[in-house]
Amino acid sequence: MFKKLSERSLLELTDEEFKKFSDLIYQLSGIYLKDSKITLLSNRLRQRINERNFGSFAEYYDYIRKGEDQGEINQMLNAVSTNETYFFRSEKHFEALTEKIMPELLKKINRPIRIWCAGCSSGEEPYTVAMIMNEKNWLSHRLVEIYGSDMNTDVLDEAKKGLYDVKRLRATPDYYKDKYFKKYDQDTYKFDEQIAGYVKFFRQNLLTDSFDDLYDVIFCRNVMIYFDKPVQQKIVSKFYDAMTPGGYLMIGHSESLYFIETKFVYEKIMDAPVYHKDDSVIRKV
Numbered sequence: 001m002f003k004k005l006s007e008r009s010l011l012e013l014t015d016e017e018f019k020k021f022s023d024l025i026y027q028l029s030g031i032y033l034k035d036s037k038i039t040l041l042s043n044r045l046r047q048r049i050n051e052r053n054f055g056s057f058a059e060y061y062d063y064i065r066k067g068e069d070q071g072e073i074n075q076m077l078n079a080v081s082t083n084e085t086y087f088f089r090s091e092k093h094f095e096a097l098t099e100k101i102m103p104e105l106l107k108k109i110n111r112p113i114r115i116w117c118a119g120c121s122s123g124e125e126p127y128t129v130a131m132i133m134n135e136k137n138w139l140s141h142r143l144v145e146i147y148g149s150d151m152n153t154d155v156l157d158e159a160k161k162g163l164y165d166v167k168r169l170r171a172t173p174d175y176y177k178d179k180y181f182k183k184y185d186q187d188t189y190k191f192d193e194q195i196a197g198y199v200k201f202f203r204q205n206l207l208t209d210s211f212d213d214l215y216d217v218i219f220c221r222n223v224m225i226y227f228d229k230p231v232q233q234k235i236v237s238k239f240y241d242a243m244t245p246g247g248y249l250m251i252g253h254s255e256s257l258y259f260i261e262t263k264f265v266y267e268k269i270m271d272a273p274v275y276h277k278d279d280s281v282i283r284k285v
């Protein structure tokens with residue numbers, strides 16, 4: 001017999017349950033959970049179980065496994081993703097984008113440059129791109145289009161609200177803080193609504209959804225660290241196919257495509273590590 005909710009909520013997943021959930025999460029999202037994440041996963045799933053009044057981890061697993069309730073599957077994925085981010089994170093990429101990459105692309109391409117932040121969490125990354133594009137007047141002249149996607153619907157809702165704890169502005173230069181944010185309450189800032197309106201958000205699972213559009217610049221920073229090599233390989237190939245020739249991929253500073261078979265060519269632009277879509281080279285491990 002299952003224990004009462006109050007007693008049960010103190011329990012952790014068993015090793016076997018952890019294995020079943022982590023396999024399922026891997027299949028659904030590519031997120032690879034090491035065994036050491038058992039307490040974290042127990043805590044996060046327990047919230048869902050309590051909220052939806054399931055009798056046990058096993059009952060919740062069977063329900064998700066059936067695949068009939070996409071809403072609850074999304075909620076489970078929301079609960080397991082890690083969404084840490086902040087404005088102007090790793091600013092070298094933004095400098096390279098404004099000073100070198102955009103001028104080069106604007107010379108070559110006779111339409112708005114399409115920039116996609118894949119795995120953008122609550123929007124700080126695409127909004128940073130929007131601010132720096134605005135400083136060059138590229139937004140108002142419609143020379144750039146900015147997109148942000150994530151599989152987590154909660155963080156996308158936060159992005160659309162545009163309300164940020166002051167901690168998320170810790171790397172934001174005062175000039176941008178004064179120009180693009182209004183104090184909302186003690187510890188919260190509201191991002192400029194007009195500039196926010198230039199960013200289009202959409203839900204997308206990088207592993208399971210197809211990439212139907214083409215982009216000139218793709219940011220996918222601090223996302224790949226949650227995936228193992230086969231999943232990274234698959235997603236990087238999808239990025240390659242979704243990129244216009246001559247485009248650029250930016251991944252996080254602690255990430256690398258070194259062990260991935262890819263046609264992207266590694267380059268440093270103004271000290272920022274970037275991957276260039278250049279058809280002439282295929283590097284193999």
Ligand SMILES: C[S@@+](CC[C@H](N)C(=O)[O-])C[C@H]1O[C@@H](n2cnc3c(N)ncnc32)[C@H](O)[C@@H]1O
Pocket residue numbers: 029030031081082083084085086089118119120121122125149150151152155204205206207220221222223226
């Ligand atoms: C740590 S945040 C990175 C945010 C931002 N790119 C940055 O560098 O600050 C990682 C994001 O990747 C998202 N993510 C993880 N797996 C995903 C998947 N399979 N498809 C789409 N997004 C995913 C998570 O929901 C999370 O918001």
